[in-house]
Amino acid sequence: MxxxxxxxxxxxxxxxxxxxxxxxxxxxxxxxxxxxxxxxxxxxxxxxxxxxxxxxxxxxxxxxxxxxxxxxxxxxxxxxxxxxxxxxxxxxxxxxxxxxxxxxxxxxxxxxxxxxxxxxxxxxxxxxxxxxxQLSPGEWANFYTFLLELVVLGFVSSFTLCLQFYASMAVGYSFSSHKTLWSVGAFLLLSMVSSVVTSILDFDIDFDEVGLLAPGPIHLLMWVVIAGCVVVGAVYYCITAYFLKNRLNLA
Structure with missing residues (x-):
């Protein structure tokens, strides 16, 4: 289906x-x-x-x-x-x-x-x-790995962006009136909460010590960012599914 x-x-x-x-x-x-x-x-x-x-x-x-x-x-x-x-x-x-x-x-x-x-x-x-x-095989491998990580991050970010809109609208449309206004309010609230959580869980790498272009820390940072987007998206998904199942108001 x-x-x-x-x-x-x-x-x-x-x-x-x-x-x-x-x-x-x-x-x-x-x-x-x-x-x-x-x-x-x-x-x-x-x-x-x-x-x-x-x-x-x-x-x-x-x-x-x-x-x-x-x-x-x-x-x-x-x-x-x-x-x-x-x-x-x-x-x-x-x-x-x-x-x-x-x-x-x-x-x-x-x-x-x-x-x-x-x-x-x-x-x-x-x-x-x-x-x-003129790059070594290892440098080309790091280059293509980084491109792959960018593609994965792009798709994960796309899903997370969609789910933030969906969660906001699902919450807003659970009310009987002023649904659009409630949706905008929910979107702003979710954005604020996500920003606060991101700042609390800020992943810091000392690039002065490891080197700005060191492949290991760069790849690690990319996957941490991807994992963070997945977690945030999963939260938005749960909110959306719950409100669509239990609180949807089509009136």
Whole structure:
């Protein structure tokens, strides 16, 4: 059943995100042309490209929150919760689709940025210099391990961000009135609590002693941060699941 929910979510969200990616790539081409001397028109094309990048990231978050609110907390919730699907399946479907769109948005922006400067001498020289890098097998292994850790952290952070929004809205919509206001209040409260806990459990590494680029401490720090995101996300998940199961107010 999770597969069917994922398919439904992708169809509903792709109607917004895919056209937005096409607009982003089109403005990237316009920004590329602007480097060849187009005066005020070139400036407008670069501005449109910058606005398109901003729109992609903002809409990724907006779609994530909007789908959760409309599909589970709004009128559609009466239908969705009558399906033979658990709350956990609903949550995972929403989280997976949102995380995929976050990743797709980042890749689309990177591709668009490369497209906007393609043919530039500086970019070509950068790739040449990168190809000339002389690193030992161990250094390459550390480099690729760090990239892998960044990818894992990105996905875990995406799930945690989604769950913070979901938990806030689940709490807010448990009230009979002023649901949006309660949701905003819950989001701010969760953010404050997370900040306090993070400051208390601050993981400190003395880089003056171990060296800033020492691979061991860097990798350890990355996995500690990942573990911290997982713990925070698990708390948000439990809050969301509890309120959806026991305190949801669709009236």
């Amino acid at each position: 999770l597969t069917k929910l994922l398919k439904y979510e992708f169809r509903a969200t792709a109607r917004v995100m895919l056209p937005l990616y096409l607009i982003l790539l089109a403005t990237a081409l316009g920004a590329n042309l602007s480097t060849r001397g187009m005066g005020d028109l070139g400036t407008l094309l670069v501005l449109a490209f910058a606005l398109a990048i901003l729109a992609v990231f903002i809409m990724s978050v907006v779609i994530m929150a909007q789908r959760f609110r409309q599909n589970l907390l709004g009128d559609e919730g009466y239908l969705m919760f009558t399906l033979p699907v658990s709350v956990h399946h609903h949550l995972w479907a929403k989280m997976i689709v949102s995380a995929v769109w976050f990743a797709a948005s980042l890749l689309a922006v990177i591709l668009a940025a490369m497209l906007s400067v393609s043919g530039q001498r500086e970019l070509l020289e950068f790739f040449r210099e990168f190809g000339r890098m």
